[in-house]
Amino acid sequence: MLDYAYIKDNVISVQSGVKAAVERSNRLLDDVRIVAVTKSVGPEVLPALLEVNVVDVAENRWQIARDKLAHPSSTAFRWHFIGSLQLNKVKYIAPRFDWVHSADREELCVALSHEATRVGRTLQVLLQVNVAEEPQKHGFQVDHVASAANRLMGLPGIALRGLMTMAPAMTSDEDAKRVRGVFRVLRQLQTDLKQRLSLETFDQLSMGMSSDYPLAIEEGATMVRIGRDLVGERMSKEGES
Numbered sequence: 176m177l178d179y180a181y182i183k184d185n186v187i188s189v190q191s192g193v194k195a196a197v198e199r200s201n202r203l204l205d206d207v208r209i210v211a212v213t214k215s216v217g218p219e220v221l222p223a224l225l226e227v228n229v230v231d232v233a234e235n236r237w238q239i240a241r242d243k244l245a246h247p248s249s250t251a252f253r254w255h256f257i258g259s260l261q262l263n264k265v266k267y268i269a270p271r272f273d274w275v276h277s278a279d280r281e282e283l284c285v286a287l288s289h290e291a292t293r294v295g296r297t298l299q300v301l302l303q304v305n306v307a308e309e310p311q312k313h314g315f316q317v318d319h320v321a322s323a324a325n326r327l328m329g330l331p332g333i334a335l336r337g338l339m340t341m342a343p344a345m346t347s348d349e350d351a352k353r354v355r356g357v358f359r360v361l362r363q364l365q366t367d368l369k370q371r372l373s374l375e376t377f378d379q380l381s382m383g384m385s386s387d388y389p390l391a392i393e394e395g396a397t398m399v400r401i402g403r404d405l406v407g408e409r410m411s412k413e414g415e416s
């Protein structure tokens with residue numbers, strides 16, 4: 176058995192980081208959801224998270240998610256998919272996940288719609304935007320999101336809920352400015368789209384990870400996806416005992 180007691184401390188520390196950012200930006204604590212990214216740890220983490228009331232969990236690969244979804248605690252969680260998704264994996268994701276943050280192309284949205292409809296579910300979908308136009312990252316180009324959203328809006332089985340992005344890596348103060356700029360662009364885009372599409376529920380902004388979530392919250396994030404700071408590095412923890 177792995178000892179996941181350290182998770183409680185991590186959760187407390189992230190919660191206070193979130194609270195501080197919320198207060199700095201005059202927002203409400205209830206408007207920011209902490210999503211625990213569990214990709215680096217095993218299924219045994221689930222009861223530990225449940226114990227501290229973290230019920231939103233995210234995975235970026237089906238192969239790793241599968242074992243966790245087989246765990247008896249899995250039904251107590253809301254499942255978020257955040258990784259790049261091949262069309263042939265959609266049939267596994269649609270029946271089990273509640274949110275897909277990484278809808279990065281139209282044909283994927285169509286496939287999600289098709290599978291969700293087939294299994295009688297509605298998936299909450301965020302369009303991933305490659306704001307910084309990094310070649311190695313996935314996502315719609317900023318200029319293409321509006322027309323895509325327009326075409327996808329009426330599809331059954333998916334509810335378009337907002338936007339997601341991954342900011343560039345941050346190592347200096349100069350980077351921090353750039354990262355903040357990326358978050359700001361996403362926020363502006365989401366606000367514009369919500370109005371343009373007349374879609375009140377297009378209200379979610381998934382942005383911010385361990386390294387940059389305070390910035391993301393200051394810029395309007397409604398979901399932060401936190402791995403390292405919450406569940407730590409499994410390797411070092413195992414090595415300690």
Ligand SMILES: *Cc1c(COP(=O)(O)O)cnc(C)c1O
Nearest residue numbers: 212235257384385400401402403
């Ligand atoms: C791994 C991952 C995260 C979490 O990153 P940390 O630095 O561990 O907090 C967030 N979003 C995506 C898409 C990821 O793949």
